[in-house]
Amino acid sequence: MNNKPYKVFLLLVFFTVGLTAQTEKKYQKTFYVTEKTQLRFQTNNIDVTFKTWNKDEVKVDFSIDFKNYSEKEIKNISDNVIVSARMQSSMDDTSFLQIENNSQTSIGRLSYQLKSGEIRLENLSWDNDSEKKHKSVSDIHREIDTSDDGFEDLDGYVLFENGDKVPLKDIDNSSNKQILSIRSQYVVYVPKYITIDIMADNATITFDGTFTNVIRGNFKEGTLQAETLQNEHNNMAIMNGNLKVKEISGGRYMLRNISNGLIGELENTMIDTEFSKISVGEIKKNVKFRDFKSKYFFYNLGENFESIEMFCEYSDINIFNEKKQHYYLEAYGHDAILNDGGTKIVAQPSRDGKKSKMFTIGKDDSETRKNTFKLDIVHGFVTLLYR
Incomplete structure (x- = not known):
């Protein structure tokens, strides 16, 4: 197929708000699309959330907040965050919106770094037999909802060299200059009809809400999480990561080395696994599995x-x-x-x-x-x- 580029955008024109301890970098862009447009999305080291809306547009909304980083450190990180996009058309009037994202630093929803000091945890405990206890679909949903809790939700504190302590639950609001944080929000709004081809490396990809779009994806060293994925043509491969989806209906999923696979409800789907651990709240109907050396829990x-x-x-x-x-x-x-x-x-x-x-x-x-x-x-x- 001969693709003819008709528009080219070189993105990441971040603008800066504030140059004190709190600095915000923003990027926004909107693209007009039709039912003949397909989205090709690639991200490396940058977490992304997809949402659907009733507009013939794809909107990119990306912001990064830096706290307690120096101007030099902020510039160094920002200069190595690259977002680019281009629109291509083909002979059959199909168009392709290609968005590529790359960062040398892992840009997650929230990450911390300490200039000095150490983290001390308390009251740690694990229920090793919890998997062998019956769970409802709601229990699996709850595990999915709480699995993103950070260490600030644990009991413990940060101990600094001068003896000061900051409880982990207060770390986000702490004024201590030794605590550096990066908070990012990257949301892509897409129409409900657009086909999404996605490649993600070392990133958490979230599909927020019910997605009936055709989604074809390849995920490595990251997490795929979603509310509802519902399309018989979905085809996704996940390697060396995690899967957290409340409802899957239709499609094929190839899972390799999944350390924590949580699926609330499953129907009309083909699951192909190797060396993984998968928990399913309920197999509703018509599911096929092919596996090598994995551990499964079917709770209902x-x-x-x-x-x-x-x-x-x-x-x-x-x-x-x-x-x-x-x-x-x-x-x-x-x-x-x-x-x-x-x-x-x-x-x-x-x-x-x-x-x-x-x-x-x-x-x-x-x-x-x-x-x-x-x-x-x-x-x-x-x-x-x-x-």
């Missing part, structure tokens, strides 16, 4: 989930069951262990590697089979937990 199965299929190798699958819920589970494979409420069933390894039916759960009748869980597993564990 929809009343009419229709079909769940899993193809797994070296996987650890934990399924919470309602005692009165009726569905049919059939497991094929070899070298797997089922723990059914304390009763263990061991399927021995197959010498020739051939798979066979290992076990079934539920009545094998037409009514029960309306909700079928098909499990193809080799060298893995399946644990059924009842509530």
